[in-house]
Amino acid sequence: MKQAHKYAQGTLATFAMLACMGGMAHAEDSAKPAKATKPANVTAKVAAVSDADMKKLIESSFTSKGPATVEGVLDRDAMQKACSDYPDRSKVPAAVAKKIEAAEFKQIKYPADKQWLGDWKEGEKTAQNGRGMQFSDAVGSPNGANCYACHQMTKAEISFGNIGPSLYQYGKLRGDSEAVLKYTWGKIWDSSAFAACSNMPRFGHKGILTEQQIRDVMALLLDPASPVNQ
């Protein structure tokens, strides 16, 4: 932990950065992660290691436990494979990114009944909850979305991370047109459909959240009564 004054400076810088990003329409779509400074990395490229060697390393080192399985790490899908090759996800070649986004987009499942919004109070609980899918969790226990780990959401919650952009006043800034509802649902369902190799988990596609949980988180983002939009 930094000392208080340093933290305050960091927060200001973060707000400035997020404000910039908020100015761009759908900043999340541009596949550019939040970046502070960019010092020379000691690692420029991912080493050439065969899939067979990685398989051997993983199989000999890990044991499936609870919801976290060895197969879940070994059997990677096209997105996971492709994105592992780009240490800097802002440098995924445009053609590769397009291909990933198109394939991921096809995986989005929208609610058949077009019920987009649930209860923002339940959504807030899900946004605060960081549990789920760890080898220390029980199989089938409800998963959290842990939104606050990476996003600012409300004014009241000051313990928020900055890996993702601020979502404060998400609905207030965007409204609740069908296009916004659809985009937001899709982004939660499969973030890589809009920003290839996004750091955000694919909450719908990977079965992390239920449809109802997604509705509740949608309400947290879009309901005018939600603390996000105050």
Next chain:
Amino acid sequence: MKTIRRRHTGAALALAGTVALAAAAVHAQGSTAEEIAKYRQMLAEGNPAELWEAAGEELWKKPAGPKNASLEQCDLGKGPGVTKGAYAELPRLFKDTGRVMDLEQRLAYCHVTLQGLTQEEALKNPFASTGKPSDIERLVAFVAGESRGIKMNVELNHPEEKRVYALGQKMFFYRGGAYDFACATCHAVDGQRIRLQELPNLLTKQGAQAAYTTWPAYRVSQGEVRSMQHRLYDCLRQQRFPEPAYGSDVITALSLFLARNANGGTYDGPAMKR
């Protein structure tokens, strides 16, 4: 996370406040006033890791196991019995096993070869839990402390060391599991946080040095000294990867990648952290 400097009493008040705040946010246990009092006391007394170091030194010198031998002839890479500066050069290739080993794999090897323990016995209880202290964490604290003030100098001279480093690097960027996370998801950009926890950018020399040279560390939130094995075990848990075995090759590969990236940094552990 930032390291709390040893006996840096000048900033004690400011630090105590900040640390107590952070601890309260994560573990809402005990009142703020109690927490502040606790941290004040700790900062005044020094790092509790010193107790682990002292206990580890005793364990190192005490004859034990079926062969009733001490670990004093254990070769940690700089010759039998040399502890000074050994940790700053690990992981490394050991000719007698033909394998790249980290400190903890090597300690297990010495428990087997010198003291006559079985491999299973040597790997038992690596991480302390309530009422079950770990001798391994004590030994690790002692050996790591013997590198304090010494510059990290992990070499990749042998092809096997290069191979294991490449595995570690590949693993760092390997996205998988339910959340699609890699180490890089949280540790490849400067200035990032999860909640209020700062995340080191382990791809920069500065970030890798700050992180690697301060583990093992006394974790205030856990009341134990935790090793690099434990740090990576818990990272992988939060990454939603399956459970890595203690002393497994994936941990050594990742450790080698991080240790090498930290080369040139002055080793300053065991430190004290949240």
